[in-house]
Amino acid sequence: MTTEILIAGFGGQGILFAGKFLANKGLLEGRNLSWLPSYGPEMRGGTANCSVVLSDDPIGSPIVTNPDVLIVMNLPSLDKYENAVKTGGTIFVDSTLIKRKVNRTDVNVCYIPATALAQQNDMPTLANMIMIGKVIGECQVVKMDGMEDAVNKIVSARHAALKEINLKALKIGNDYKE
Amino acid sequence: MENKVLMKGNEAIAEAAIRAGCRHYFGYPITPQTELAAYMAKRMPKINGTFLQAESEIAAINMVYGVAGTGKRVMTSSSSPGISLKQEGISYIAGSDLPCLIVNVQRGGPGLGGIQPSQSDYFQATKGGGHGDYHLIVLAPSSVQEMADLTALGFDLADKYRMPAMLLADGTIGQMMEPVVLAEEKEISKVNKPWAVTGTEMKREHNIINSLYLAPDELEQKNFERYEKYKVVEENEARYESFMMEDAEYCVVAFGIAARVSKNAVVAARKQGIKVGLIRPITLWPFPKKAIADAASKVKGFLSVELSTGQMIEDIKLAENCKVPVELCCRVGGMIMSPDEVLGSIKKLMGGAK
Structure with a gap:
């Protein structure tokens, strides 16, 4: 099975980091994967996106044009990618930052007020991981167990104190019910 | 399970080069290959190697020319506009029959172009680029694994045929991460390099590294000899x-x-x-x-x-x-x-x- 994931939002929201987490989790599960960032002039406030492909087969193109799973954390990203999602795919929307609803009726949609949840839980920079927690809960793009190992891979020893809070953010997203 | 690590293509080139015995890197930053130089800047000082950010691409390729003359494994990297600047030096290196590795992580052109991926330096890489009759061995990686593998191969082939090799990648392969299995660090295959300028110890004639031949018959002879070598490369090294x-x-x-x-x-x-x-x-x-x-x-x-x-x-x-x-x-x-x-x-x- 192959899952094509597109994560998009503003630079600074941890879009690439969220993708890296999924990529590392996939690596630990022994799957084939690719992670491709948008690169260049995207800085804080600009747009950022990344393509993650997880597969049991060798991966062809690492560029995701029609995602199975779309994760959007700002309105321009929803406007841009909504129609690209495969029929039957799933769109995850940060409903704190995106006020409109998804127009399509042939896809599944999850609205998560990730940015508000992050603020309420005193982790304002971890809305990205709350989104990922929800995605894993809903779509099983990667396995639930072994989260800690994947967090250990992407949070450097220098920032060891942040490991716990990343795990907590994943759990908040995972537990969230609309 | 094999020891797979997740790396960007640009980083995989750098680590593979080090493991292939390259201890000398000269470059100048440019998107989308800068991670390669950054990796070298971090690693080279720790392993007794040289990382030098030159004042320009032209300076960097001429530093490569210098080290290549000593027979040590040496490389530079850049992206399209920077590779154009290096062409004079590349032609001199080819004209002096020296091995080295040049990495081009291509971006859109011509001119300053853009920073997104491209393959529009194909002609430049395969048909000369600089002046004169010469070829580079041009390797085209299609995955992060090949970024590593073809880097090592590039050094080996460059040494074997005494000619420069180019890794012709693109911004996507440079920026993306994939699992990669890195080769163990190997003893640099001891290719005999009797031509290298390493000091005579008063025991042999001077070796001379040069691409200037003012006598046309001598220069013609040099060109023909080189083309005989290119025929052998064409016969033996085509890969697909x-x-x-x-x-x-x-x-x-x-x-x-x-x-x-x-x-x-x-x-x-x-x-x-x-x-x-x-x-x-x-x-x-x-x-x-x-x-x-x-x-x-x-x-x-x-x-x-x-x-x-x-x-x-x-x-x-x-x-x-x-x-x-x-x-x-x-x-x-x-x-x-x-x-x-x-x-x-x-x-x-x-x-x-x-």
Whole structure:
């Protein structure tokens, strides 16, 4: 099975980091994967996106044009990618930052007020991981167990104190019910 | 399980170069290859190597020229506009018959162009680039694993044939992360380099590194000798991957990121019952002419998929020798074709080919 994931939002929201987490989790599960960032002039406030492909087969193109799973954390990203999602795919929307609803009726949609949840839980920079927690809960793009190992891979020893809070953010997203 | 690590393509080149025995890196930053230089800046001082950010690309390639003369493994890296600046030095290195590795993580051009991926330096890499009659061995990685593997191969081939090698990558492969298995650090294959300038210890004649031959008959002789060597390289070193070609009626030819996209298109076409395969050149010079010529006697048409307005297509046409139609599917300027666009071009080729 192959899952094509597109994560998009503003630079600074941890879009690439969220993708890296999924990529590392996939690596630990022994799957084939690719992670491709948008690169260049995207800085804080600009747009950022990344393509993650997880597969049991060798991966062809690492560029995701029609995602199975779309994760959007700002309105321009929803406007841009909504129609690209495969029929039957799933769109995850940060409903704190995106006020409109998804127009399509042939896809599944999850609205998560990730940015508000992050603020309420005193982790304002971890809305990205709350989104990922929800995605894993809903779509099983990667396995639930072994989260800690994947967090250990992407949070450097220098920032060891942040490991716990990343795990907590994943759990908040995972537990969230609309 | 093999020891897989997740790395960016640019970082994989750097680590593979170090493991291949390269201890000298000279460069100048440019997107989208800067991670390579950054990695070298971090690692080289710790392993007694040299990392030097030169004042310009021109300075960097001439530093490579200097170290190459001593027979040590040496490299530089840049992206398209920076590689243009290096051409004079590359020509001198080729004219002095020295081995080195030059990495081009291509971006859109011409001019300053853009920073998104491209393959439009194909002509520059395979047909000279600098002045004079010369060739580089040109390797085209299509995955992060190949970024590592072909880096090591580039050093080996450069040493073996005493000529510069170029790794012709693109911004996508440079920026993406994939699992990669890195080769163990090896003893640098002890290629005998009696030509290197390492000090005579008063025991032998001076070695001279030079590309200036004012006597035309002598220069002609040098050029002919070099071309004899190039013939051997063409005979022995052409590499390619063949994908679903066994029963193919149509053949897509693509390298680097375009080959990754094309693979998806070939798989999609097969699901629709279209008998199409892919030949992916791994060496662009020497170009896998024989593989193309062999395919030409079996297929009804070729499709060249490239991120240029049609550069590799000329080599395909030369190799297939007017046997069947050769069409082009291209995007340029940093845009990349989708698998659907490639599939559309395959169908168009089928409509036109008889």
